[in-house]
Amino acid sequence: MPAPCESALPTLRDILARVHLRLILFAVILATASLLVSGALVIRNYSQRNLDLLAHTIGYTVEPALVFGDDQAVREGMIKVGGVVGIDHIEVFDPAGRLVADWHRGHTGMPQWLAHRANAVIWPHPSVDRIERGGTAIGEVRVFGNSGGLVRYAISGAIIALCCLALTVIATRILARRLQQDVIEPLGAVGTVAHMVRSERAFGRRVPPSGIAEIDHFAQDFNALLSELEGWHAGLTSENAELARLATHDPLTGLGNRALFERMVGEAIGQAVRSGASFAVLFLDVDGFKAINDQHGHDAGDAALREVAERLRASVRHVDSAFRMGGDEFAVLLGPLFNRAHVDAVIERIELAMGQPLLIPGFGDASLGLSIGVALYPDDGVSPQDLLRRADAKMYKHKHDRRTNFEGGMNDA
Amino acid sequence: MPLRPLHAALPLALLAAPLLANDAGGGAGDAAGGDRYAGAVARTVTALIEYSTWPSRPNPLTLCVAGAVSHAGQIEELRLSDGRKAVRRNVAPSAAALGECEVLYLGNMGQPAMRQLVAAVRGKGVLTIAEADPDCRSDAMVCLIYLPAGLSFQLNIDAVARSGLRLDPRVLRMARGGS
Numbered sequence: 001m002p003a004p005c006e007s008a009l010p011t012l013r014d015i016l017a018r019v020h021l022r023l024i025l026f027a028v029i030l031a032t033a034s035l036l037v038s039g040a041l042v043i044r045n046y047s048q049r050n051l052d053l054l055a056h057t058i059g060y061t062v063e064p065a066l067v068f069g070d071d072q073a074v075r076e077g078m079i080k081v082g083g084v085v086g087i088d089h090i091e092v093f094d095p096a097g098r099l100v101a102d103w104h105r106g107h108t109g110m111p112q113w114l115a116h117r118a119n120a121v122i123w124p125h126p127s128v129d130r131i132e133r134g135g136t137a138i139g140e141v142r143v144f145g146n147s148g149g150l151v152r153y154a155i156s157g158a159i160i161a162l163c164c165l166a167l168t169v170i171a172t173r174i175l176a177r178r179l180q181q182d183v184i185e186p187l188g189a190v191g192t193v194a195h196m197v198r199s200e201r202a203f204g205r206r207v208p209p210s211g212i213a214e215i216d217h218f219a220q221d222f223n224a225l226l227s228e229l230e231g232w233h234a235g236l237t238s239e240n241a242e243l244a245r246l247a248t249h250d251p252l253t254g255l256g257n258r259a260l261f262e263r264m265v266g267e268a269i270g271q272a273v274r275s276g277a278s279f280a281v282l283f284l285d286v287d288g289f290k291a292i293n294d295q296h297g298h299d300a301g302d303a304a305l306r307e308v309a310e311r312l313r314a315s316v317r318h319v320d321s322a323f324r325m326g327g328d329e330f331a332v333l334l335g336p337l338f339n340r341a342h343v344d345a346v347i348e349r350i351e352l353a354m355g356q357p358l359l360i361p362g363f364g365d366a367s368l369g370l371s372i373g374v375a376l377y378p379d380d381g382v383s384p385q386d387l388l389r390r391a392d393a394k395m396y397k398h399k400h401d402r403r404t405n406f407e408g409g410m411n412d413a
Numbered sequence: 414m415p416l417r418p419l420h421a422a423l424p425l426a427l428l429a430a431p432l433l434a435n436d437a438g439g440g441a442g443d444a445a446g447g448d449r450y451a452g453a454v455a456r457t458v459t460a461l462i463e464y465s466t467w468p469s470r471p472n473p474l475t476l477c478v479a480g481a482v483s484h485a486g487q488i489e490e491l492r493l494s495d496g497r498k499a500v501r502r503n504v505a506p507s508a509a510a511l512g513e514c515e516v517l518y519l520g521n522m523g524q525p526a527m528r529q530l531v532a533a534v535r536g537k538g539v540l541t542i543a544e545a546d547p548d549c550r551s552d553a554m555v556c557l558i559y560l561p562a563g564l565s566f567q568l569n570i571d572a573v574a575r576s577g578l579r580l581d582p583r584v585l586r587m588a589r590g591g592s
Contacts, residue, residue: 060583061583063583064460064464064581064583064584064587065583065587067460067463067464068456068457068460068584068587069453069456069563070587073587077583077586077587133463133494134493134494134495134496135494136494
């Protein structure tokens with residue numbers, strides 16, 4: 001099951017996108033958190049000082065009113081000074097602990113429970129100012145901070161952070177796409193070429209330059225490797241073709257050998273069975289070859305065989321093919337035929353060609369005869385063995401007849 | 414002279430600081446014999462002295478009481494929070510008797526007499542308190558007002574400005590409707 005396993009592997013783009021996303025998320029969260037925390041601490045610090053200052057100011061302001069015992073004046077002075085943003089409520093006590101005046105901020109724009117919770121967390125203790133006169137305490141001011149500003153700061157900070165995160169995700173996508181274009185596409189081009197080479201043997205393909213140093217080096221090496229592979233492949237192919245040709249051809253004459261002939265006959269039978277056409281097999285034997293060989297040597301014999309092969313090749317049609325079966329025996333496979341007359345025409349052309357005197361370089365003229373046996377498919381047999389045997393027999397009969405005729409002629413002369 | 418009405422109208426309109434002397438009711442059966450304001454008056458006078466600044470910072474202060482008083486029963490020797498004292502001295506309601514006074518507590522007397530006494534100490538650094546001038550027509554700096562809920566007082570800014578004393582601005586600001 002390699003396919004699902006392969007598809008389950010993450011792509012380079014995915015990995016890069018994920019790494020980027022994590023990196024930027026980490027950075028944004030870290031920056032946001034540190035900014036929020038430090039900002040909140042600074043704001044709270046200043047607010048604390050503000051509360052202390054306010055408590056002191058309120059204490060100073062309401063001191064005469066406390067001395068005169070004017071609760072109303074205490075209340076008014078307290079509100080005039082302390083009724084500002086950032087204060088949740090103010091209480092003024094006299095030395096006996098009686099609540100002289102208090103003031104509460106009304107609606108803060110936040111849910112009540114949230115405001116209470118936040119106030120309890122951020123301002124657990126009020127700012128306290130003891131009002132003294134001549135060394136005796138005459139009252140106490142308690143100022144409770146309002147966390148609304150801080151909470152709003154935190155909320156707006158969180159919203160900004162979320163917006164940043166959204167931007168981050170978009171930026172990561174864009175970055176990943178960029179990376180894909182710049183890095184992964186060149187790599188993909190290498191992969192495509194490698195795949196083409198492997199599946200289609202397209203050794204001529206080359207990886208285009210990418211514009212990235214590392215990938216370009218890689219692509220150059222890859223292209224060089226491809227060139228070497230192409231060379232090896234071409235050499236192997238031609239060697240293979242040469243070997244195949246050697247295995248099926250006669251090195252002396254360049255004609256097909258017996259093995260090729262038998263294979264071709266088999267194929268011709270298959271084709272004839274499918275198409276219903278007929279074909280013919282000729283067996284040829286060179287008369288007098290032995291005499292040339294004996295009189296003029298093997299070189300002359302070889303030259304004679306080459307000449308015979310050449311004439312045979314020239315005499316048959318382009319749909320026919322000639323073979324050297326071994327020694328001085330040749331064969332011709334005649335392609336699809338309509339009637340016997342075609343066969344006779346070919347035989348006539350062959351005999352005409354062989355009737356010309358043979359000029360053997362270095363040895364002079366020689367004359368050769370040819371015995372021909374014909375077997376027709378399907379009249380003389382439907383199996384290769386039958387056809388070959390039949391053709392062979394006819395050839396020998398022909399040879400015998402010719403010899404008899406020749407001797408008879410001699411006798412007549 | 415055309416400025417005068419405006420000038421005179423200003424202080425009267427300005428300050429009316431009610432002093433809610435809550436403990437005054439509790440002290441109804443005190444030494445003054447059923448005077449429910451005596452304690453509050455003593456406390457208010459003390460506080461006024463404390464929030465006033467004399468150029469020479471005298472110690473002890475002389476608190477002159479002139480005329481027929483009905484709520485000064487607890488004003489004898491007042492102890493200030495900074496440790497100083499104010500000592501009561503009953504004086505005759507005449508300008509000649511006011512030479513050593515730092516505080517002048519005016520009891521019940523006719524408006525002209527009060528004006529005369531106040532005019533005599535104007536600019537000399539004397540804190541003038543009128544016990545029985547609720548409309549504050551006597552030109553005294555402080556006029557006590559007796560409300561059912563307790564003691565209150567009114568400040569005459571004009572008189573304060575001409576007194577030669579410095580009164581704590583917080584006390585000035587305590588007046589309802591003030592600046």
